Amino acid sequence: MKSINPQVATIKESIFSKMTALARVHQAINLSQGFPDFEGPSFIREAIAEASKDHRLGQYAPMPGNPYLLENLGHHYKNQYDLNYSDKEITVTNGATEGIMVTSLALIEPGDEVILFEPYYDSYPVAAELAGAKIKIVTLKGPDFCWDSEELEKAFSSKTKLVYFNNPHNPTGRVFTPAELKELSELVIKHDAYILSDEVYEFLTFENHKHIPIMKLPGMRERTITTGSAGKTFGHTGLKVGWLAASEPITKAIRMVHQFNVFSVNPMAQYAVATGLEHVGTYIPEFQSLYNQKRLLLKEILLEAGFSPCETQGTYFTLVPLPQKAIDLGHTDISYCEELIKKAKIATIPPSVFYRKSQEGTKYLRFCFAKSENLLNKTRVYLKSMLLA
Numbered sequence: 001m002k003s004i005n006p007q008v009a010t011i012k013e014s015i016f017s018k019m020t021a022l023a024r025v026h027q028a029i030n031l032s033q034g035f036p037d038f039e040g041p042s043f044i045r046e047a048i049a050e051a052s053k054d055h056r057l058g059q060y061a062p063m064p065g066n067p068y069l070l071e072n073l074g075h076h077y078k079n080q081y082d083l084n085y086s087d088k089e090i091t092v093t094n095g096a097t098e099g100i101m102v103t104s105l106a107l108i109e110p111g112d113e114v115i116l117f118e119p120y121y122d123s124y125p126v127a128a129e130l131a132g133a134k135i136k137i138v139t140l141k142g143p144d145f146c147w148d149s150e151e152l153e154k155a156f157s158s159k160t161k162l163v164y165f166n167n168p169h170n171p172t173g174r175v176f177t178p179a180e181l182k183e184l185s186e187l188v189i190k191h192d193a194y195i196l197s198d199e200v201y202e203f204l205t206f207e208n209h210k211h212i213p214i215m216k217l218p219g220m221r222e223r224t225i226t227t228g229s230a231g232k233t234f235g236h237t238g239l240k241v242g243w244l245a246a247s248e249p250i251t252k253a254i255r256m257v258h259q260f261n262v263f264s265v266n267p268m269a270q271y272a273v274a275t276g277l278e279h280v281g282t283y284i285p286e287f288q289s290l291y292n293q294k295r296l297l298l299k300e301i302l303l304e305a306g307f308s309p310c311e312t313q314g315t316y317f318t319l320v321p322l323p324q325k326a327i328d329l330g331h332t333d334i335s336y337c338e339e340l341i342k343k344a345k346i347a348t349i350p351p352s353v354f355y356r357k358s359q360e361g362t363k364y365l366r367f368c369f370a371k372s373e374n375l376l377n378k379t380r381v382y383l384k385s386m387l388l389a
């Protein structure tokens with residue numbers, strides 16, 4: 001039999017599915033995959049129930065998105081960031097995951113170069129390589145997870161088509177500063193490239209860290225494709241409603257790919273998200289404060305158990321360096337993650353899978369704190385049994 005696409009043969013099972021399955025096998029507390037284990041806002045489920053009574057919402061939605069949702073996403077960008085996006089510049093996608101794939105397929109030609117910051121979200125290299133791109137990596141080095149300016153500049157060339165940028169950043173928890181955004185945007189403009197700005201955690205920033213969409217910077221409106229996700233913002237990851245905001249010419253290209261990828265997104269879920277966007281004024285402050293409490297609780301638990309967690313500026317993840325004792329015993333992120341799941345019954349993510357250039361990822365574990373207080377407190381007890389083993 002003829003072979004399958006060799007590019008596809010290189011793709012591995014997602015670490016998120018793998019760790020959640022392992023957590024089940026070991027009956028472990030699942031702090032690996034990023035999803036809340038507690039009830040999200042009831043207005044989302046109520047809107048779905050309401051939508052289910054309208055037979056029209058049981059049929060295909062318009063290809064670019066439900067007009068009510070496109071309109072409310074336009075309001076969202078205006079109200080939050082004072083940015084104008086018309087309904088010809090927003091496309092509703094099947095989660096940000098589809099947004100990443102269709103943007104890659106719409107923009108990249110075989111042989112183009114793309115830039116990825118490692119640790120990266122796992123779908124970026126897959127989408128880029130399926131589209132035929134050659135990947136250039138820039139490492140965000142711990143403990144601060146800043147890029148090296150020289151390394152970044154060197155990664156760009158006349159062939160650079162697209163930069164994949166995630167801010168707030170999974171898994172490091174970084175929120176990039178205005179100075180960093182300026183530096184990156186100037187390089188994107190200088191090399192006449194596009195940037196895919198993955199802002200699925202736009203509302204999850206803590207303390208004095210503030211999210212600034214890179215499309216707001218001078219000259220970036222026409223080069224930026226921004227992706228967002230309702231699953232994250234409204235605490236229901238199963239919604240799988242995401243979107244892409246981009247200039248009209250880019251949106252046209254994106255929609256052609258989206259049309260023959262999924263055609264359109266679940267209309268009941270779209271209706272629920274459009275309704276949810278009406279609540280952001282009251283909902284977002286509560287959402288941020290709830291996740292901030294969880295962030296601080298996990299930090300306290302980790303410190304108490306003798307770990308030294310990195311600071312989470314945004315997202316619902318915390319990177320934790322492997323204890324020195326574990327490193328001395330020869331542990332890497334993968335072997336320590338296995339120990340933790342078997343001995344302490346806690347599932348985490350080994351971040352080395354998000355790296356291809358450096359070994360940085362082998363020194364950390366990623367913990368997700370989008371979990372109930374009860375589960376986080378259980379972690380406290382379980383971690384004590386492990387104590388820097």
Ligand code: PMP
Nearest residue numbers: 095096097121170200229231242
């Ligand atoms: N980008 C990042 C950085 C993520 O963490 C995730 C996971 N939710 C996604 C994209 C995918 O989002 P969605 O579930 O909306 O497809």
Ligand code: GLN
Nearest residue numbers: 016017032033034035170
């Ligand atoms: N974004 C989630 C995470 O980082 C996982 C998404 C998924 O499982 N596809 O954990």
